[in-house]
Amino acid sequence: DSGVTQTPKHLITATGQRVTLRCSPRSGDLSVYWYQQSLDQGLQFLIQYYNGEERAKGNILERFSAQQFPDLHSELNLSSLELGDSALYFCASSPLGGPFFEQYFGPGTRLTVT
Amino acid sequence: AQSVAQPEDQVNVAEGNPLTVKCTYSVSGNPYLFWYVQYPNRGLQFLLKYITGDNLVKGSYGFEAEFNKSQTSFHLKKPSALVSDSALYFCAVREGTNAGKSTFGDGTTLTVKP
Numbered sequence: 001d002s003g004v005t006q007t008p009k010h011l012i013t014a015t016g017q018r019v020t021l022r023c024s025p026r027s028g029d030l031s032v033y034w035y036q037q038s039l040d041q042g043l044q045f046l047i048q049y050y051n052g053e054e055r056a057k058g059n060i061l062e063r064f065s066a067q068q069f070p071d072l073h074s075e076l077n078l079s080s081l082e083l084g085d086s087a088l089y090f091c092a093s094s095p096l097g098g099p100f101f102e103q104y105f106g107p108g109t110r111l112t113v114t
Numbered sequence: 115a116q117s118v119a120q121p122e123d124q125v126n127v128a129e130g131n132p133l134t135v136k137c138t139y140s141v142s143g144n145p146y147l148f149w150y151v152q153y154p155n156r157g158l159q160f161l162l163k164y165i166t167g168d169n170l171v172k173g174s175y176g177f178e179a180e181f182n183k184s185q186t187s188f189h190l191k192k193p194s195a196l197v198s199d200s201a202l203y204f205c206a207v208r209e210g211t212n213a214g215k216s217t218f219g220d221g222t223t224l225t226v227k228p
Binding site: 002032042043045048056058078090092099100101103104105106107108 | 148150154156157158159160163165204208209215216217218219220222
């Protein structure tokens with residue numbers, strides 16, 4: 001158990017809908033990362049937050065947004081969902097935001113868009 | 115732009131034999147290199163990292179990796195494979211100048227046969 005929690009574990013929704021994925025980092029970790037894992041794209045970095053502020057952006061679509069709250073939990077919002085958004089979404093955390101810290105991954109949220 | 119290549123989709127070894135999972139990288143600055151393992155239906159788990167110093171780094175579960183700057187490689191090794199090592203292995207790179215963004219390889223499936 002990494003100490004990173006993600007809810008829900010599974011989510012099934014229809015095209016065009018909006019969903020929110022939630023992540024609680026390990027106790028004491030200030031940085032949160034979001035990743036998308038799919039068979040055709042592999043593991044893609046979406047976005048990083050550090051202590052409430054956006055730190056780095058990866059291949060995140062404009063339909064997707066995220067935020068980190070004062071209690072350090074984070075939410076990833078996915079809107080106008082398409083079939084291609086079906087994937088496993090991981091949250092990870094690290095103590096600080098620098099490049100030399102390993103990341104601790106949550107168990108993931110499996111999103112299925114029908 | 116940073117990139118990671120794992121040239122082998124699959125590696126098969128017999129239990130008790132040494133194993134190597136290959137990784138090469140490309141960055142414009144100093145590389146920070148990581149190996150993670152993913153078991154079915156689980157999040158990624160950190161194995162080891164190279165930040166600076168000794169080119170041979172040791173990590174969890176008896177794994178080690180050798181950083182080779184001239185060949186831009188960071189191969190994962192283990193002297194004696196176990197059936198329980200069977201999993202999906204990811205190499206990742208972060209660059210010192212781009213703190214948040216992690217780039218992961220496509221993963222290598224390691225199968226250890228009894």
